[in-house]
Amino acid sequence: MSILVDRDTRLVVQGITGREGGFHARRCMDYGTKVVAGVTPGRGGTTFENKVPVFNTVEQAVRQTGANTSLIFVPSPFAADAVAEAADAGIETVLCITEGIPVHDMVRVARHLERRPKVRLVGPNCPGAISPGEQCKVGIMPGHIHKPGRVGVVSRSGTLTYEAVGQLTALGIGQSTCVGIGGDPITGLTFVDVLKMFREDPETEAVVLIGEIGGTKEQEAAEYIRKEFKKPVAAFIVGATAPPGKRMGHAGAIITGKAATAAAKVEALRGAGCAIIPSPADIGATTQQMLRERLG
Numbered sequence: 001m002s003i004l005v006d007r008d009t010r011l012v013v014q015g016i017t018g019r020e021g022g023f024h025a026r027r028c029m030d031y032g033t034k035v036v037a038g039v040t041p042g043r044g045g046t047t048f049e050n051k052v053p054v055f056n057t058v059e060q061a062v063r064q065t066g067a068n069t070s071l072i073f074v075p076s077p078f079a080a081d082a083v084a085e086a087a088d089a090g091i092e093t094v095l096c097i098t099e100g101i102p103v104h105d106m107v108r109v110a111r112h113l114e115r116r117p118k119v120r121l122v123g124p125n126c127p128g129a130i131s132p133g134e135q136c137k138v139g140i141m142p143g144h145i146h147k148p149g150r151v152g153v154v155s156r157s158g159t160l161t162y163e164a165v166g167q168l169t170a171l172g173i174g175q176s177t178c179v180g181i182g183g184d185p186i187t188g189l190t191f192v193d194v195l196k197m198f199r200e201d202p203e204t205e206a207v208v209l210i211g212e213i214g215g216t217k218e219q220e221a222a223e224y225i226r227k228e229f230k231k232p233v234a235a236f237i238v239g240a241t242a243p244p245g246k247r248m249g250h251a252g253a254i255i256t257g258k259a260a261t262a263a264a265k266v267e268a269l270r271g272a273g274c275a276i277i278p279s280p281a282d283i284g285a286t287t288q289q290m291l292r293e294r295l296g
Helices: 019-031 058-065 076-088 103-114 158-170 191-200 217-228 262-271 280-295
Strands: 010-014 034-039 052-055 069-072 093-096 120-122 128-131 136-139 148-155 175-180 206-212 233-238
Touching: 010 019, 010 058, 010 076, 019 034, 019 069, 019 136, 034 058, 052 058, 058 076, 069 076, 069 136, 076 093, 076 103, 148 158, 148 191, 158 175, 158 206, 158 233, 158 280, 175 191, 191 206, 191 217, 206 217, 206 262, 206 280, 217 233, 217 262, 233 262, 233 280
Parallel strands: 010 034, 010 069, 034 052, 069 093, 093 120, 148 175, 148 206, 206 233
Antiparallel strands: 128 136, 128 175
8 A cells, every 4th residue: 555646546747848857757657657648838749759649738738638647847937837737637646856946936835736626736845756566756866776665754955865765675664655855944735644645554553754944844743643643653853953043954944943853853753753863874773673562
């Protein structure tokens, strides 16, 4: 089992004829993902890799190929419109890789999606999602480091997602689904949204959660874990030494108050019963020890 992406995923890549879109579309196809369509306005009627039909609009792609998931590589000035276009075309799972989308544009997208509650947006500014056992990769993560298994991974950091997975795989710990939710101030799915999916997935037995400074998403996750999530969680928070008021990497990684600090987030997650990972080098070992203690 998995969440978000699986063998039934029929993927349309928005921006497939661009350099980044084309490169990663090939990697998704090589992994086993069913890439059924691409979209680039003005390039309709052509094909990608002599296999994948390219359409001018997402609506055309959905109508003619049955696409149900979108992967977006559209440049930042146009990416918000690309998300809205996918949602309006009936796509229910949208993964937006694009970084640098203006916050004002994402406010507009968030309000647009309020009228489409079935749409699940992952990102923007994220690596996407991968379900190793389902041979489905929808994003930019290196597929070869993943191993099918029963540990879910959810992270605000793309690079640390790969680091976590690399350590888990090296220890023989496989993953059910790995989801990068993105590090912008306004994103689609939150930690709580993804944890709810992992809670309902019978094949996910434990979760690795990677958060960072800024906002209160980690505290919200801690409250949900404390009240409703019974599966073991190992958590790591990035940015323990970050100075207040200075953005660190992601647009949303900035300390704007006590709740936004790494210490406050760690305290909340520890209070919720999570196994706290002390450093990036300890992600795999801490998770392994947690699994031994709590699952036997």
